[in-house]
Amino acid sequence: MFIVDRFEGDWAIIETENRHTFNLPRSVLLPGIKEGDVISIHVGIDLVTTKERSEKSKRLLDHLFNE
Numbered sequence: 001m002f003i004v005d006r007f008e009g010d011w012a013i014i015e016t017e018n019r020h021t022f023n024l025p026r027s028v029l030l031p032g033i034k035e036g037d038v039i040s041i042h043v044g045i046d047l048v049t050t051k052e053r054s055e056k057s058k059r060l061l062d063h064l065f066n067e
Helices: 047-065
Strands: 002-008 011-016 021-025
Touching: none
Parallel strands: none
Antiparallel strands: 002 011, 011 021
């Protein structure tokens, strides 16, 4: 369970069940979320973008070390 504790500028301060807090960019929250709302957070992997970034990094390293 995650609770929106408060907003500070562009950040939402999120409280966990054990009363720890962490910051999330306000922009990742749905419009209309307010202080006190209980939210769920789901994390996934963007496989396509991950592969693209990996390939780009490899190309840059190959270019750097092959010249």
